[in-house]
Amino acid sequence: MTALFRPDPDGTSSRGSRMYGYALLPAVLLFLAVALFISPPDSGPDASENSMGELVRIMYVHVPVAVACYTAFFVTAAASVLYLVRKTEGWDTLAAASAEVGVVFTVLTLATGSIWGHIAWGTWWEWDPRLTSTLLMLVVYVGYLALRRAVIDPVVRAKRAAVVGLVAFANVPIVHYSVDWWRGIHQPATISRLDPTIDGMKLFALMFGMIVALAVYGWLMIHRFRLQFAENQLEAKGLDLALTERRAEASAGSLAAPKGAS
Amino acid sequence: MTLARDAVLVLEKDMRLELRSRVIVSQVMPFGLLVLILFAFALDPDRRILGEATPGLFWLAVLFSTLLALQRSFAVEAADGVTDGLRLSGLDPAGIFLGKAAGIAVHLLALEVVLIVGATLFYGTAPEGPLLLIATCLAATAGLAAVGSIYGILSAGMRVRDTLLPLLVLPVVSPVLISATQAFGAAYEQSSGTGWRWFGLLAVFAVLYLVIGIFAFETLLEES
Numbered sequence: 072m073t074a075l076f077r078p079d080p081d082g083t084s085s086r087g088s089r090m091y092g093y094a095l096l097p098a099v100l101l102f103l104a105v106a107l108f109i110s111p112p113d114s115g116p117d118a119s120e121n122s123m124g125e126l127v128r129i130m131y132v133h134v135p136v137a138v139a140c141y142t143a144f145f146v147t148a149a150a151s152v153l154y155l156v157r158k159t160e161g162w163d164t165l166a167a168a169s170a171e172v173g174v175v176f177t178v179l180t181l182a183t184g185s186i187w188g189h190i191a192w193g194t195w196w197e198w199d200p201r202l203t204s205t206l207l208m209l210v211v212y213v214g215y216l217a218l219r220r221a222v223i224d225p226v227v228r229a230k231r232a233a234v235v236g237l238v239a240f241a242n243v244p245i246v247h248y249s250v251d252w253w254r255g256i257h258q259p260a261t262i263s264r265l266d267p268t269i270d271g272m273k274l275f276a277l278m279f280g281m282i283v284a285l286a287v288y289g290w291l292m293i294h295r296f297r298l299q300f301a302e303n304q305l306e307a308k309g310l311d312l313a314l315t316e317r318r319a320e321a322s323a324g325s326l327a328a329p330k331g332a333s
Numbered sequence: 334m335t336l337a338r339d340a341v342l343v344l345e346k347d348m349r350l351e352l353r354s355r356v357i358v359s360q361v362m363p364f365g366l367l368v369l370i371l372f373a374f375a376l377d378p379d380r381r382i383l384g385e386a387t388p389g390l391f392w393l394a395v396l397f398s399t400l401l402a403l404q405r406s407f408a409v410e411a412a413d414g415v416t417d418g419l420r421l422s423g424l425d426p427a428g429i430f431l432g433k434a435a436g437i438a439v440h441l442l443a444l445e446v447v448l449i450v451g452a453t454l455f456y457g458t459a460p461e462g463p464l465l466l467i468a469t470c471l472a473a474t475a476g477l478a479a480v481g482s483i484y485g486i487l488s489a490g491m492r493v494r495d496t497l498l499p500l501l502v503l504p505v506v507s508p509v510l511i512s513a514t515q516a517f518g519a520a521y522e523q524s525s526g527t528g529w530r531w532f533g534l535l536a537v538f539a540v541l542y543l544v545i546g547i548f549a550f551e552t553l554l555e556e557s
Contacts, residue, residue, distance in 0.1 A: 155552060210504040217500055221493045231487050234549045235501070238483065241545065242505055245538055249508035252530070253515065 083297035088290070095286055102276075102283045106131035110276040126190055131276045133183040135284035136176050137205075143173030143288060144212065144240060151236030154229060163229035164303065166236050168295035170215050172288060177209045200251045207246050211239045225303065336431070339424040343432025347406065348439070356405050357440045365398040365444050366451050373455060383456040388517035391452050392473070392510050395445060399477050399506075400499050402440050406433065407485035407494075416490060420554055430482055430550035434543070437485075438478040445470050462520040465528045469520065472535035473513040479542035480506050486553050508538055 075087040084092075106128055113127035150166035184202055189195050196202070215235050222228035351357055372390045376382050383390070410416055410433075419429060449466075453459050460466050484501045488494045512531040519528025 207504050207507055210500075214497075214501045214504060217497060218487075221488075221491055221497050230552050230555065234483070234487065234545075234553055237549070238480075238505065238542075238545060241541060242508075245508045245534070245541070249511045249534055252534070253511045 078297050083294040083301070088293045091290055091293070095283075095290055098283055098286065102131075102279050105272075105276050105279060110272040113273070126187065127273065129183055129187045131280045133180065133187060134277060135280035136183065137180040138281050139284040139288045140173050140176035140180050140205075142285060143169045143176055144208070144243070146292075147173060147212075147215075147236045148240035151233040151240075154233040155237070160225070160229065160303065163232065164296060164299045166232065167219055168292055168299050170212055170219075170236065172291045172295055174209065174212050174216065175291075176284075176288065177205060177212070181205055181209065198254060200247075200254045203254070204243075204246045204250045207250070208239075208243060211242060215239055225306065336425050336428045339428025340431035340435060342424065343429050344435045344439075347409075347433070347436035350409060351436075351440070357402060357443070361398050361401045361405065361440070362444055362447050364401060365394050365448050368394040368397055369448065369451050369455055384458045387452050387456045387458045388521060389510075389514045390456075391448055391517065392513045394448055395441065395473075395477075395513075396503070396506065396510060398444055398448075399437075399441060399481060400502065402437055402444070403481045403485045403498060403502070404495060406437050406440075406481075407489040410486070411490040411494075416486075416554070426551035426554050427547040429554070430486075430546045431543075433485070434475075434478040434482040434546065437481055438474050441474045441477060442470065445474065458521060460517075460521055462528070465516060465520040465532065468532050469513055469516040469528070469535065472532055472539050473509050473516075475539035476509050476535060476542060477506055479539060479546050480509075483542065483546045483549065483553070486550065509535065512538070 075090075076085050078085045078088075110128070110131070112125045114124045146169040147166045150162045150169065154162035154166060181202070184205070185195050188197055188199075188202070215232065218235055219228060219232050222231060369390065372386075372394070373383060376386065410419065449460065480502060484498060484505075488498045488501065491497060512534045516528045516531035516535065519531070
């Protein structure tokens with residue numbers, strides 16, 4: 072059983088994750104077939120009240136990747152809290168990995184939303200409440216990743232990143248309300264609400280899409296987490312190496328060397 | 334009780350620093366006014382556009398000045414190992430946070446008075462609803478100071494502090510920009526009905542980040 076999950080010494084995959092990947096690939100292809108070809112267009116007698124026609128197909132990608140991005144940021148926030156409680160490196164690694172995967176999914180959400188908007192509204196960008204708050208969320212997490220790159224000490228980085236990961240998530244509802252009211256005062260929300268009476272093949276395509284998106288998130292997380300873990304180990308090793316070098320220098324009597332301006 | 338005492342001690346220290354150095358008065362406040370003047374250049378001094386955009390331009394000027402005030406407020410903490418001193422001082426970390434936030438808030442409130450006078454003078458729009466105006470300034474400033482103190486100590490002592498701080502702070506405080514601008518817009522037009530709702534959001538924002546700061550500051554102060 073453990074052999075299934077033991078990562079390769081020179082990679083981030085294990086037998087288990089490879090099997091997961093091989094199972095995921097046909098699922099993604101099948102999903103694309105359902106979303107793009109098999110499911111009916113949103114027109115005719117079964118159409119939802121918005122009657123989106125062929126345009127409905129982008130929703131099967133757009134909504135699932137949006138769900139995946141919110142899941143990713145929720146995982147980052149939860150892992151940040153757990154890091155602050157437990158102070159173990161694994162939670163920090165999980166938060167970091169999930170934030171990065173989340174940023175990718177957020178960009179995908181914005182891109183598919185923008186394409187949808189271009190066809191539905193005629194513009195690439197509308198200051199729609201949901202688009203705006205998603206964009207702000209993206210910038211907040213880009214800042215989170217920038218902070219992680221800026222701090223060198225792993226313990227200090229983990230603590231600061233955990234606080235930012237928590238703040239970033241606490242900010243989501245506030246941004247949501249402020250942007251909602253902000254646009255609500257000037258104009259009614261432009262985005263069409265998902266029709267609650269969506270049914271049959273369309274509902275199946277949407278649900279299938281969500282499962283596939285979450286599975287892709289999980290697959291990416293396995294690899295990103297292991298990569299981060301390997302990076303941390305490399306960092307620690309480099310630090311040890313540098314320490315021994317300095318000690319060797321000091322004992323060699325090079326004490327007259329100028330001190331760095333720190 | 335020690336919490337309040339520690340907060341007052343830190344606040345007094347920052348006020349004394351400002352009285353002696355006058356960095357906020359002689360550098361940050363002129364910068365805020367300069368931003369107001371630059372907006373006029375960018376938008377053409379057509380009084381109508383400037384008048385309509387006054388609330389937003391005012392709060393943008395406050396936001397940019399906040400970044401400078403933050404950098405100043407935490408540069409004095411990072412220099413000469415002051416952070417270590419603070420940690421060894423035995424002061425309650427939550428008290429230090431409240432003291433720093435209060436210091437920044439006092440600076441920002443003084444700045445806002447100057448900027449309101451400046452906007453009235455340069456843009457030719459006089460504020461109408463004084464109560465909503467004052468309440469908005471207080472709530473928005475509390476929120477800015479709380480978020481600013483959290484991110485200020487977080488980035489203090491970092492080599493990339495000056496470039497990282499705006500990237501971290503500005504997206505988080507953008508609800509303050511939206512809400513305060515809307516509340517000011519209502520105050521300027523004397524339609525304070527929706528204005529108080531925006532004030533409510535500002536108050537929630539301030540309370541949320543004050544609470545986060547009180548609990549998180551100890552973690553941020555450790556080994557920074």
